[in-house]
Amino acid sequence: MPTVQEFLEILQHITPEHLAEDWDNVGLLVGDSRQPVERVLLALDPTCQLIEEAARGRYDLVLTHHPVIFRPLKTLRTDTVTGRILAEALRNNICLIACHTNFDSVPEGVSGHLASVLGLRRLGPMLPSKSGCPETCGLGQIGEYAAPITAEAFVARIYRALDPPWLLEAGPRPRQVVKVAVCGGSCSDFAEIAGRLNVDAFLTAEVKHSVARWAEDAGLWLLDGGHFSTESLAMQPLCERLRREVQQRGWAVTIEVARQEPPLRLAKRSS
Template sequence: MDCASFFCPVINVQHFLDILDEIAPLALAADWDNVGLLVGNPQSRVTSVLVALDPVLSLINEAQFLAAELIITHHPAIFHPLKRLRTDQPLGSFLAAALRAGVSVIGCHTNFDAACGGVSDTLAEALELMGVVPLAADQAVPECGLGRIGNLPKPLAVEEFLARLQVALPFPWLLEAGPRPATVVKVAVCGGSGSDLAETALAAGADVLLTSEIKHHTARWAEETGLWLLDGGHFATENPAMRGLQQQLAKRARQAGLDVQIHLARQKAPLRLVP
């Protein structure tokens, strides 16, 4: 679709659904996920877009300030089937505000987790990993999938690796489980909740798995198996990819001749360290 090569009177939500399907195909989304257009009309006009990790009420205010008619979030605004819409509750309040403001909302979740150039690729690139491949490849699209694994440019002592990590991805905190290796060469990463990929990382020969929301039993398992686990928090391991999504959208919009502003939301982690 190239609006530069033929008459394209109105830029609408469908243009961005099509672009997103190129960046993060819907086919990559998990069966249990809920992605795509969740609020709004595909034919609604778009002159400005706001990209964010989380669908929260303040996002509607930011969208209105930026005159954005479309919000694209990583975490879906509607995840579980709705039996009621309570506007005195956070979800209902967000959806009602979006409808009142005429703002469409798209979810781009596990499809962007698995996509090339998605959430985990952002972590791998920040660490300058080489020979990167999916940790759990998608059966239909093997070059995509959940998590990434690759090698550092050179072996690092644990202290050197942690210093490099905090420069590349300045996490507000890091939790660890399992024994520290003598050196770190092969690194597995999974933005968001990647505890379930620990066994896959170990089988792939990873010295460490960087992810978030590591489960208690997985941490105990790591102690016994010898895999070093690092938990950097859900927000901190996923939010850096939102800038990448913004940049990819802006690039493809320019290539398609779409004159649209693509903004990145100013969101902070909901969890913080107690001083």
């Protein structure tokens, strides 16, 4: 049975920690690196419900995209949400690992998978990584379609691939779409980069009001597919990659993805 440290070494190969942004917090955040690992649960978000599910399922390790500890803690109170998550994890000997911007930056990470499910080819990063990487690493992805498609067809691809609870747009729709930039999660600050790269569309999430106004004047078609929907699809491919890695090593480790729903939803009007 492998240890958490041996599992971290696999992750270091898939999502190297040196690719994480300076402001980020990744790696083993809770638990003992010497602890044996038999069951692993993956999810996008660290939540109380997730840790309860992990405890019921007797998982030793929980790997999330978003880190449970993001900003430095000044206190550890169990009457807070973060404190409850940490206390429940420690109580049940569950280690917590985060693969955040390091998973964003690898070619087969969050944005790479988002670009692939939309059918984009000839991919490369929007913002290349400054850290060393054997492949082309960086935040966001830019790709192309082999032949132009209509804006309406691109919207249909987003709905089909992501099934988002909403899809917002700003700026003018182009007559055709060939070159596209995508960045899973909150990347509206990259809109000007997308504009300079002369893309026909930029898909991301959590678009700020000021950025949407800028897109109108800049002539950039900007789409907001929601933070959860633009990132969550990448967890299953990561799970499958980890399964192959542990199988090659002959480890009897169960790896599964937890089912999570978007935390935000459209409020329906009462009749």
